[in-house]
Amino acid sequence: MKCARDRLLVAVTLAGAAALGACASAPVHYYTLVAPAAEDTVAVGASMGPTIQFELLSSPVPAQVDQPQLIVREGAQRVGVLDAERWIAPLGDEVHAALAADLVRALPGQDVGKLIAGGKPVLRIQLDLRRFESAPGAYALIEAAWSLRLPTDAAGTPLTCTTTISERVGPGYDALVRGHQRALGRLAAEIAAVAQPYIAGQATHCR
Secondary structure, X not given: OHHHHHHHHHHHHHHHHHHHHHHHOOOOEEEOOOOOOOOOOOOOOXXXXXXEEEEEEEOOOOHHHOOOEEEEEEOOOEEEEEEEEEEOOOHHHHHHHHHHHHHHHHOOEEEOOOOOOOOOXXXXXXXXXXXXXXXXXXXXXXXXXXXXXXXXXXXXXXXXXXXXXXXXXXOOHHHHHXXXXXXXXXXXXXXXXXXXXXXXXXXXXXX
């Protein structure tokens, strides 16, 4: 009877060890949308004029992708939740940080947030991210409505535009995230192209 119990204990122990080994063999990978500082995902401000002080106001990301895990398309109807592939911070924070960094280069500008800007005009950029789609080996897509306003023209109507950007990506999740980095860089470049004449009081329009 004791031998049977010993054999059962050994079997349970081995099964537990095997389960732990299986868990240990699947490491979690973390990703960021903030491109490396040494890499240009966005064209630097063409005019290279005075630095524009701006405040980027963000809205939450679409509920469908507001998860720690990467959410990817698997066909026309299905999506996959990738437990082993995760964002290093909440996706809304990642989008805000990446776009703010790209705008610094594209305007060129200075992100002052809610700080007092020393009496200089502060361009307020409101972002409404409506789509954030990920299809590994196919595309990375973002769609956003965004608006520009100067505090000196608080009673005026803000300039509002909508931008949809799709980047083709190769296989793998690194390529997918890199595609989203490029898409956000292109969005920053479009915002900058409209914002530069807007803040100078010149006629401008959505691209």
